[in-house]
Amino acid sequence: MHASADVELVVVPGPEEAAAAAADVLARSARAGGSIVLAGGTTPRRAYELAAAACPDWGSAQAWFGDERCVARGDPRSNELLVRRALLDRLAVPPTVHAVPTELSPAAAAAAYDRALRGVRLDLALLGLGADGHTASLFPNAPSLTERDRLAVAAAPGLPPPVERVTMTIPALASAGRVVFLATGTDKADAARRAFAEPPSPATPASLVRSARGTTTAILDEAAAALLPIA
Numbered sequence: 001m002h003a004s005a006d007v008e009l010v011v012v013p014g015p016e017e018a019a020a021a022a023a024d025v026l027a028r029s030a031r032a033g034g035s036i037v038l039a040g041g042t043t044p045r046r047a048y049e050l051a052a053a054a055c056p057d058w059g060s061a062q063a064w065f066g067d068e069r070c071v072a073r074g075d076p077r078s079n080e081l082l083v084r085r086a087l088l089d090r091l092a093v094p095p096t097v098h099a100v101p102t103e104l105s106p107a108a109a110a111a112a113y114d115r116a117l118r119g120v121r122l123d124l125a126l127l128g129l130g131a132d133g134h135t136a137s138l139f140p141n142a143p144s145l146t147e148r149d150r151l152a153v154a155a156a157p158g159l160p161p162p163v164e165r166v167t168m169t170i171p172a173l174a175s176a177g178r179v180v181f182l183a184t185g186t187d188k189a190d191a192a193r194r195a196f197a198e199p200p201s202p203a204t205p206a207s208l209v210r211s212a213r214g215t216t217t218a219i220l221d222e223a224a225a226a227l228l229p230i231a
């Protein structure tokens with residue numbers, strides 16, 4: 001384990017070990033009845049499978065989505081579909097799931113998610129990291145990065161798939177007691193360096209997301225950590 005200025009770095013040999021480390025964090029929070037923000041994309045799939053096996057009862061937990069693509073619920077680009085297949089459908093007892101209402105317009109869905117999040121104390125936010133430095137659907141230099149009041153906003157796609165997004169904002173994600181990034185592979189190495197070893201910058205949105213009341217951890221495999229100045 002290593003520490004950069006404000007992020008605890010957990011570097012493990014490969015993607016399977018990274019998934020296991022993230023799954024352990026998820027399972028512990030689920031057992032404790034946490035309010036858990038889940039990442040989309042593809043990287044967390046294995047972590048979700050392992051978390052479901054380690055803790056099949058998420059009955060006292062709440063599941064939220066850090067971001068969602070504005071597509072139908074069964075669309076393969078949907079983050080909810082990934083989470084359902086890899087995690088929720090494998091559980092004996094599912095959590096209460098707070099899905100983004102993608103049947104609404106992006107603005108209306110974001111407003112509804114913002115209302116749903118009001119007064120919620122988030123315990124854990126599991127986040128991904130794009131090769132461009134984005135996290136959730138907070139893309140480089142996007143207007144969403146300066147949002148200070150709303151907890152969820154609509155966002156233009158910064159990368160494929162080219163669909164509108166709904167994303168939790170930095171104040172929402174930073175309110176989580178524990179923020180955990182999960183990134184693997186050489187294509188994430190430069191983004192990981194910028195996010196976890198350089199000064200915060202809107203060019204690298206992940207560098208702007210830190211828990212305001214707890215800890216921030218980055219679980220990286222050796223490939224993703226290759227450009228980090230680790231002693």
Ligand SMILES: O=C1O[C@H](COP(=O)(O)O)[C@@H](O)[C@H](O)[C@H]1O
Nearest residue numbers: 039040041042043128129130136
């Ligand atoms: O578009 C997205 O990308 C990020 C990163 O995904 P990954 O598959 O490269 O890890 C993800 O965290 C986010 O939820 C998703 O909507």
